[in-house]
Amino acid sequence: MLIVASCRNVYRQSARTGVHKAVHNGKPVGRGVRMPKIELSDRFCQTAKPTSGLQVEFFDTVVKGLSLLASAGGAKTFYFNYTRPTDGKRARMKIGRYPEMKLGKAREKARAGRGGIGEGQDPLVEKRALAASQTVADMVDNYIARHASTKRSGDEIARRLRKNVKDVIGEIKLSELHRRDITKCIDTVKDRGAHIEANRLFEDVRAMVRWARGRGDLDSNLVEGMRRPTETTERDRVLSDDEIRTMWAALAKADARESTRRIIRLCLVTAQRVGEVSGMTRDEIDLDEKVWKIPAARSKNKRDHVVPLSNWAIDIINAQLADAEALADRKGREVSPFVFPGPGARAAVTGAAIAKAVKREETTKRNVSTIMGVASWTPHDLRRTAATHMEEIGISPFVIGHVLNHISATKASITSRVYARYDYAREKREAMELWAARLAGILAPASAKVVAIRGGRR
Structure with missing residues (x-):
C-alpha cells in the first residue's frame, strides 16, 4: 500500500487497482477516485493543484514511477515510486521540490532509480547512505561546480562560500546540519563589521540551501524564516x-x-x-x-x-x-x-x-x-x-x-x-x-x- 500524507487526510492507493481512497483516522471519508496519470510538462507542473482542497499526486506516463505531489498550499514535490527488490513491498523516495528541480532532472533521477532497481539496489537505501556520508563541504563544492559557476558573479560566490562556510562548518554532516550552524557562519562575518558581506553571504547560503533541497540533498529549507543579518539602505552616493x-x-x-x-x-x-x-x-x-x-x-x-x-x-x-x-x-x-x-x-x-x-x-x-x-x-x-x-x-x-x-x-x-x-x-x-x-x-x-x-x- 502506498501512503501519501496531508495535514488532515491520508490517501491510500492500491498498487493493483490504482484507486485512491481518502481516509481520516483510518476511516474512509469519501468515494474512491482513480489516480490521475498524465504526461507531465513544465506548464502542467507550474499550474498543478488539487481540485478538492486536498493533496493530489499525478503520475507521469513518460517515466514509470515518477509522480508530482501537489498540495493546496502550493508545494509541489517529485517522488519516485517503486517496488523494493529485497522484499517486494512498495516504497517511495522524494526526488526534489519543484521548481527548484526541473522536470527533466526529475525524470533523469527516476530513470536512474529504475536502473538501480534492475541491478538489485534499493534507491531509498542508497540515498540515505549518501546523505549520511555527505558533508557541508561536499554541498559547497557541488553547488559551486554545478550551479554557481554558471553565474556572472560565480567567482565571488565561490570565494564567499569556501571562506565563510566550507572552512567554518565544512566537516558537519548534511544529515546533522542545523540552522544555528548557518547562523554561526554569518555571525562570524557580521562580527568583524562586514555588514554588506554578511548580507551577501546570507543570500549565497540561502540560494545554495534551496538548490540542495531542490536536488534532494537536503530534506528541509534550513533558511526558511531567517532574516537578512543587516538591514541596508539603497546607496545614493553621487560625486559632485x-x-x-x-x-x-x-x-x-x-x-x-x-x-x-x-x-x-x-x-x-x-x-x-x-x-x-x-x-x-x-x-x-x-x-x-x-x-x-x-x-x-x-x-x-x-x-x-x-x-x-x-x-x-x-x-x-x-x-x-x-x-x-x-x-x-x-x-x-x-x-x-x-x-x-x-x-x-x-x-x-x-x-x-x-x-x-x-x-x-x-x-x-x-x-x-x-x-x-x-x-x-x-x-x-x-x-x-x-x-x-x-x-x-x-x-x-x-x-x-x-x-x-x-x-x-x-x-x-x-x-x-x-x-x-x-x-x-x-x-x-x-x-x-x-x-x-x-x-x-x-x-x-x-x-x-x-x-x-x-x-x-x-
Whole structure:
C-alpha cells in the first residue's frame, strides 16, 4: 500500500487497482477516485493543484514511477515510486521540490532509480547512505561546480562560500546540519563589521540551501524564516563636480596598476558596471564603429547591450590595448583576449579586485573616511554619478535607462520585450557624446574655455 500524507487526510492507493481512497483516522471519508496519470510538462507542473482542497499526486506516463505531489498550499514535490527488490513491498523516495528541480532532472533521477532497481539496489537505501556520508563541504563544492559557476558573479560566490562556510562548518554532516550552524557562519562575518558581506553571504547560503533541497540533498529549507543579518539602505552616493575633479587628479597618483586606473575612468566615462568594464574582451570592441557590444552572458540582466564609445573612451581602451600587447611581447606569450587581463593573463581582472583597490585608498582622520581626497565612494557610485549628471544636462531618463541597460527601461512590458525592436542607438550615442563633453568641462582647468552643453529637458 502506498501512503501519501496531508495535514488532515491520508490517501491510500492500491498498487493493483490504482484507486485512491481518502481516509481520516483510518476511516474512509469519501468515494474512491482513480489516480490521475498524465504526461507531465513544465506548464502542467507550474499550474498543478488539487481540485478538492486536498493533496493530489499525478503520475507521469513518460517515466514509470515518477509522480508530482501537489498540495493546496502550493508545494509541489517529485517522488519516485517503486517496488523494493529485497522484499517486494512498495516504497517511495522524494526526488526534489519543484521548481527548484526541473522536470527533466526529475525524470533523469527516476530513470536512474529504475536502473538501480534492475541491478538489485534499493534507491531509498542508497540515498540515505549518501546523505549520511555527505558533508557541508561536499554541498559547497557541488553547488559551486554545478550551479554557481554558471553565474556572472560565480567567482565571488565561490570565494564567499569556501571562506565563510566550507572552512567554518565544512566537516558537519548534511544529515546533522542545523540552522544555528548557518547562523554561526554569518555571525562570524557580521562580527568583524562586514555588514554588506554578511548580507551577501546570507543570500549565497540561502540560494545554495534551496538548490540542495531542490536536488534532494537536503530534506528541509534550513533558511526558511531567517532574516537578512543587516538591514541596508539603497546607496545614493553621487560625486559632485568638485569631487570628480579631486578624485580624477588623485587617481593618477593612487597606489594601483595603470589598468586599474583605466577601468575606474571607464566606469565614469561609459556609465557601465565595473564588472562589465573589467571583463571587457577584445572581440567585444569595434573601434571603427566606436561601439562596445556586451553579450548577454556578461550582462547583469542577461540581455545583449551595445554601448556607444566616445573618443575619450576609445583613447583609454587603445592605451590599454597597447600596454597589454607590449607586456605579452615582453613575456613571450600570446596576447590575451581580455582587454584588462589579470595576473598571468589567463582571466580578466574582476570587478571585486577593482573595488578592493579603491577601498585600499581609504584613509580615516578624526572619524571621517575619504578615498582619493573625497568622501568614501565605490566604483558603482561612478555609474550612478554619470547617470545623474546626464539627467542634469537634459538627457531623457528613458534614454539614460537604455544607456545603463536597465531592464525597467528596455524590456519592462510585453510590448517592449516582444514587439518594440528599436534599439535607441542614435539617442544613446548622442547621450554618451554629451556626457563626455560635460565631463571634459568638469575636468578642464578653471581658465579653460568650457564647451557649451545643451540644457533643458528633452
